[in-house]
Amino acid sequence: MKVFQGIEEFEKAVGVHLGYSDWHALSQxxxxxxxxxxxxxxxxxxDQEKAAQGPFGTTIAHGYLTLSLVPKLVGQVYRIEGLKMGINYGCDKVRFPSPVPVGSRVRAGVKLVSLIPGPSGVRAVxxxxxxxxxxxxxxxxxETVTLLVP
Known part of the structure; x- marks a missing residue:
């Protein structure tokens, strides 16, 4: 896990791939x-029986279940010290390019795209x-957007 000492240090990581989370297995x-x-x-x-005969050969995780794991997985990649708080501000450009069959292991890779200053703090994309x-x-x-409040 990368630990940044404040927003100023985090700003130096714009454009950088921050790393990967641990693997997480998705159970039925x-x-x-x-x-x-x-x-x-x-x-x-x-429906495990019906899904076995379906297009994926087994049940698959909901796309939104996979998306809901993002905060947990990203939390294993980096953190920023010295903040009052970080708030989920939203998401942009969500896509689900491939299914996640039951029993699969997933992990998240994170790249810091930008930091956008604002009146309430800095939005990290x-x-x-x-x-x-x-x-x-x-x-x-x-693309996740997090409001970082110093």
Missing amino acids: DQIDLFADATGDHQWIHV ARVSVEREGSDKPACVV
């Missing part, structure tokens, strides 16, 4: 809990690519 229990929490019980996610182990295509690519 996690997929089922996400389906229950969101009400999205589409068979490709929760990071490109996060969630990779699936053994796949050439990412499972999720998103």
Whole structure:
């Protein structure tokens, strides 16, 4: 994990790939809990028998489940010391280029794209690519925006 001592030091990392998170395995229990929490019980996610005959040969994680792992995974890549707080400000350009079959392991790679000063703090834009182990295509690519309050 990279630790930055304040926003000034973090600013020097604009354009730099900050590293990778640990691998995280997606279980059917996690997929089922996400389906229950969101009400999205589409068979490709929760019906193991039907999904075995479907296009992916097994159940797959919801795209939004993969996206919801981004804060956890990014939190393993870097942190900034000396902030009053960091707030999720939103996401830009979210894509799900490939499915995540149950049992897959994913990790996030993070590149700091920009820092944008504003009246409430600095907005940090990071490109996060969630990779699936053994796949050439990412499972999720998103630009996250975090408000950093000094």
